[in-house]
Amino acid sequence: MRFAILVFPGSNCDHDAYHAVRHVLGEEGAFVWHKERSLDGYDAAIIPGGFSYGDYLRTGAIARFSPIMSAVQEFAQKGKPIIGICNGFQILVEAGLLPGALISNRSLRFISKMVYLKPEGQNSLFTAGLDTNRTYRMPIAHQSGNYLISPETLDQLERSDQIAFRYATPEGKVTAGANPNGSTGNIAGVLNREKNVLGLMPHPERAAEAIVGSYDGLAFFKSMAEYG
Amino acid sequence: MAIDNAIKEPQVDEELALEHGLSSEEYARIQDILGRKPTFTELGIFSVMWSEHCSYKSSIKVLKTLPRSGGRLLVSAGEENAGLVDVGDGWAVAFKIESHNHPSAVEPYQGAATGVGGIMRDIFTMGARPIACLDPLHFGSLDDPHNRFLLDHVVKGIADYGNCLGIPTVGGEVFISDAYAGNPIVNVMSVGVVRHDRVASAVAKGPGNPVYLVGSKTGRDGIHGATFASEELSEESESRKSNVQVGDPFSEKLLLEATLELARRPFLVGIQDMGAAGITCSSSEMAAKGEAGIRLNLDAVPLREEGMIPYEIMLSESQERMLVVIQKGFEKELKEIFDRWDLDCTPIGEVIDTGKMEVFSNGKRVAEIPCSELVLGGGAPQYTMPARRPAYLEEANHLDLDALPEPKDYNAALLKLLARPNITHKGFIFEQYDSTVRTNTVIGPGADAAVIRVKGTSKGLAVSTDGNGRYTWLNPNAGGRIAVAEAARNVVCTGAQPVAITNCLNFGNPKDPEIYYQFSEAVAGMGDACRLFNTPVTGGNVSFYNENPDGAVYPTPVVGMLGLIEDLEHTTTPGFKQEGDFIVVLGSINGELGGSEYLEMAHKLVAGEPPLINLETEMNVQGTCLEGIQQGFIHSAHDISDGGLAVCLVESLLAAPDGLGAEIHLTRRLRNDEMLFGESQSTIIITVAEDDLLPLQRIAMGDQVPCITIGRVTTSGRLQLNDLIDLDRKQLRKAYMESFGRIMGA
Numbered sequence: 001m002r003f004a005i006l007v008f009p010g011s012n013c014d015h016d017a018y019h020a021v022r023h024v025l026g027e028e029g030a031f032v033w034h035k036e037r038s039l040d041g042y043d044a045a046i047i048p049g050g051f052s053y054g055d056y057l058r059t060g061a062i063a064r065f066s067p068i069m070s071a072v073q074e075f076a077q078k079g080k081p082i083i084g085i086c087n088g089f090q091i092l093v094e095a096g097l098l099p100g101a102l103i104s105n106r107s108l109r110f111i112s113k114m115v116y117l118k119p120e121g122q123n124s125l126f127t128a129g130l131d132t133n134r135t136y137r138m139p140i141a142h143q144s145g146n147y148l149i150s151p152e153t154l155d156q157l158e159r160s161d162q163i164a165f166r167y168a169t170p171e172g173k174v175t176a177g178a179n180p181n182g183s184t185g186n187i188a189g190v191l192n193r194e195k196n197v198l199g200l201m202p203h204p205e206r207a208a209e210a211i212v213g214s215y216d217g218l219a220f221f222k223s224m225a226e227y228g
Numbered sequence: 229m230a231i232d233n234a235i236k237e238p239q240v241d242e243e244l245a246l247e248h249g250l251s252s253e254e255y256a257r258i259q260d261i262l263g264r265k266p267t268f269t270e271l272g273i274f275s276v277m278w279s280e281h282c283s284y285k286s287s288i289k290v291l292k293t294l295p296r297s298g299g300r301l302l303v304s305a306g307e308e309n310a311g312l313v314d315v316g317d318g319w320a321v322a323f324k325i326e327s328h329n330h331p332s333a334v335e336p337y338q339g340a341a342t343g344v345g346g347i348m349r350d351i352f353t354m355g356a357r358p359i360a361c362l363d364p365l366h367f368g369s370l371d372d373p374h375n376r377f378l379l380d381h382v383v384k385g386i387a388d389y390g391n392c393l394g395i396p397t398v399g400g401e402v403f404i405s406d407a408y409a410g411n412p413i414v415n416v417m418s419v420g421v422v423r424h425d426r427v428a429s430a431v432a433k434g435p436g437n438p439v440y441l442v443g444s445k446t447g448r449d450g451i452h453g454a455t456f457a458s459e460e461l462s463e464e465s466e467s468r469k470s471n472v473q474v475g476d477p478f479s480e481k482l483l484l485e486a487t488l489e490l491a492r493r494p495f496l497v498g499i500q501d502m503g504a505a506g507i508t509c510s511s512s513e514m515a516a517k518g519e520a521g522i523r524l525n526l527d528a529v530p531l532r533e534e535g536m537i538p539y540e541i542m543l544s545e546s547q548e549r550m551l552v553v554i555q556k557g558f559e560k561e562l563k564e565i566f567d568r569w570d571l572d573c574t575p576i577g578e579v580i581d582t583g584k585m586e587v588f589s590n591g592k593r594v595a596e597i598p599c600s601e602l603v604l605g606g607g608a609p610q611y612t613m614p615a616r617r618p619a620y621l622e623e624a625n626h627l628d629l630d631a632l633p634e635p636k637d638y639n640a641a642l643l644k645l646l647a648r649p650n651i652t653h654k655g656f657i658f659e660q661y662d663s664t665v666r667t668n669t670v671i672g673p674g675a676d677a678a679v680i681r682v683k684g685t686s687k688g689l690a691v692s693t694d695g696n697g698r699y700t701w702l703n704p705n706a707g708g709r710i711a712v713a714e715a716a717r718n719v720v721c722t723g724a725q726p727v728a729i730t731n732c733l734n735f736g737n738p739k740d741p742e743i744y745y746q747f748s749e750a751v752a753g754m755g756d757a758c759r760l761f762n763t764p765v766t767g768g769n770v771s772f773y774n775e776n777p778d779g780a781v782y783p784t785p786v787v788g789m790l791g792l793i794e795d796l797e798h799t800t801t802p803g804f805k806q807e808g809d810f811i812v813v814l815g816s817i818n819g820e821l822g823g824s825e826y827l828e829m830a831h832k833l834v835a836g837e838p839p840l841i842n843l844e845t846e847m848n849v850q851g852t853c854l855e856g857i858q859q860g861f862i863h864s865a866h867d868i869s870d871g872g873l874a875v876c877l878v879e880s881l882l883a884a885p886d887g888l889g890a891e892i893h894l895t896r897r898l899r900n901d902e903m904l905f906g907e908s909q910s911t912i913i914i915t916v917a918e919d920d921l922l923p924l925q926r927i928a929m930g931d932q933v934p935c936i937t938i939g940r941v942t943t944s945g946r947l948q949l950n951d952l953i954d955l956d957r958k959q960l961r962k963a964y965m966e967s968f969g970r971i972m973g974a
Contacts, residue, residue: 012394054478141662
């Protein structure tokens, strides 16, 4: 699978995503500068984390006007897989590709720590290779990761199986204590209706090798490569 | 209609020079150098370049006594923006620590943020990509809401800047004492990696080569920041917020990427970041280093505000700017790089062969000064300051333990100690820092040292910052030695060989002979330790005038230690690993309570002598520990420091898998409070499997290191020590893990 790793001014997890897919997973990948207008030749796109445009105005709000974003819209319509991580999730929400809003963490502070994710199902190429009976350990690092949706939208997302991951205890219990940032329904990752666009706040690319404390995140990219 | 908000240039005379922080003698020398009265712009230039902050005029003679070359150093201290150390495989490490104390005292958020920005530029201006940041913080009592406010905003400033930049903040320390009320110590260390052949230099040479200003526009922020850093804080300091710069981490991120692209290009001649004293400092230092001159046209400088006069442009400390010299003929290539990142890149002058800084504005020459006269190592003044052993020491060093009762309940005493801000877990702070970005963090915050891998190699870098103001106040020389010894011990505990240090020397007013004694003795102590450990000083920063209306802060020499791990297969963390492991003391538990956290907690005393530090013993203990880790049989290692043996054991236990406990039996001819809470130096608590005890003892014997088993890792989930301590992990966890947030009111 050939991954496009989008780079906006202020992206800072671009190298991490590149390292995970190229050096660890051994798939193909290349950086795509935000001023470019095409994703031709790529099988999947990663919108990495960071602070695109310094988070000025609102997280992801300026990046979504970058030239590359019309190609991203097209890519999504064609059913190609797009994964937005952290700031990438925020950009996808701003671009209208995913529902909801990401507001400031309940603590009003930046939170950098390990969390556990419980996959809700295997209904997308991102999650098809995951085990729903276990949890996946990886870091979060964000100021605005508090996923906000109305009860009606939550209900709708649940009915259409759009919830990809929830924050859980290491044993897989979805509890208030396991919710790091106040997200509605402990939601850590969400899919579009067609299941080819995933946004998530935790960083699977930062959990791709045992030496950095966890390789649980690698399974996400493996799943994409295998089922994409 | 444009508003004329230009200030009028005042008449230059001695009174104005004194207002600029220069002495009468210095003003006379300026007139000698120029052969005339300086212009207002020139007076401004001299005042910042000869300020303590830029010239090190009161400290340089003492700093020169430190070992500043040798070992793995690629450049000697002071030659470039940061130290440069060879780590093999073609890689070098650039690292440096700096203070941002005064700005943080009056505007904690921006003060701390721009401290991070400044030190990062020092690293990437050398062509090195920053890969780690550490922040040692010393603050006044957190009972005072103002100090809580300062700490909260400093942490937020560090977090917002470093997180946005995408550089992991992996360590530091937090020390709380009344001595820092109103004048917090905010130090920032950055570590970067660079290929040997891509190191950029801070030099201007080759007459005719163009000089560029790149990055942000120039405004009025931060004018006289360097001078501000060179005087005591006072009641009026709050009104000096305009001296504090404002940071923009987004611009810095763009500048970082553009600079690293530029550093790879052969047409780059030299580059220096603009920190203190902005254009003035970068241009004069680069030209002096290249034994060249520099001509600057201020009309070309992109400005943020209207009506700025030459004096303001030359002294502005607007952030996120760099001065760049390239080979003539490559202007287009340079512009392409900065256009890509949407950054200004403006030619503002050229290198000339007169050896002078010649500054023009509106076609008029507003300054003409020989560059060498401005800089450290050239014409900048150097003073030998009088020193006198402080009078307070005699009384402070006296400690009569017999007059102090032992605690009746050791369980209660330990729980109380664990909840102290100086002991308790600092997750409240470091969980606000992104510590995992760049995916190199092998050991993150909370351990003895952080470990960062160097991708593409088997190597790791261990980094730690240490400095104990209480010890240094009680015995400046010992404080200096212990700062180096503890920092070295901390990197050793992760499995690294100590390689080199950077230091940040935070002291009071150097014109006070008692303060100067503290300074020169602490440096002497550091020098002794660095020579013995073969860890030269790569550079750093001196911050004087750290005083509040009640007097000077504790003398606080902070050491940033770089350690090298050749093979990341062999690293160690503080946490106990498995049931049945033997818990072993390397070194001796001497039980000194002088200057300890316990003494201050239980008896409100900062008194006695700090713990004994024998540098030979220290070397030997570290040698045994390192060899044990490299041979693969040490399962955990954690040194005794603040809070003593009891706290060390708790920290190793709480970092262990759930359910594990520890059972300890030890006897010493000491009082129990000395044994449990004394802060013995050169002592590391390790765990090994029973079968590995013998080989460990063999190594220790060869190094003449005491090696005594004191207990075992159990499955009781409790810490049990003689008949003194019996606490379960829940109780320990509550006291140790949850106190800092509660103290901060979060």
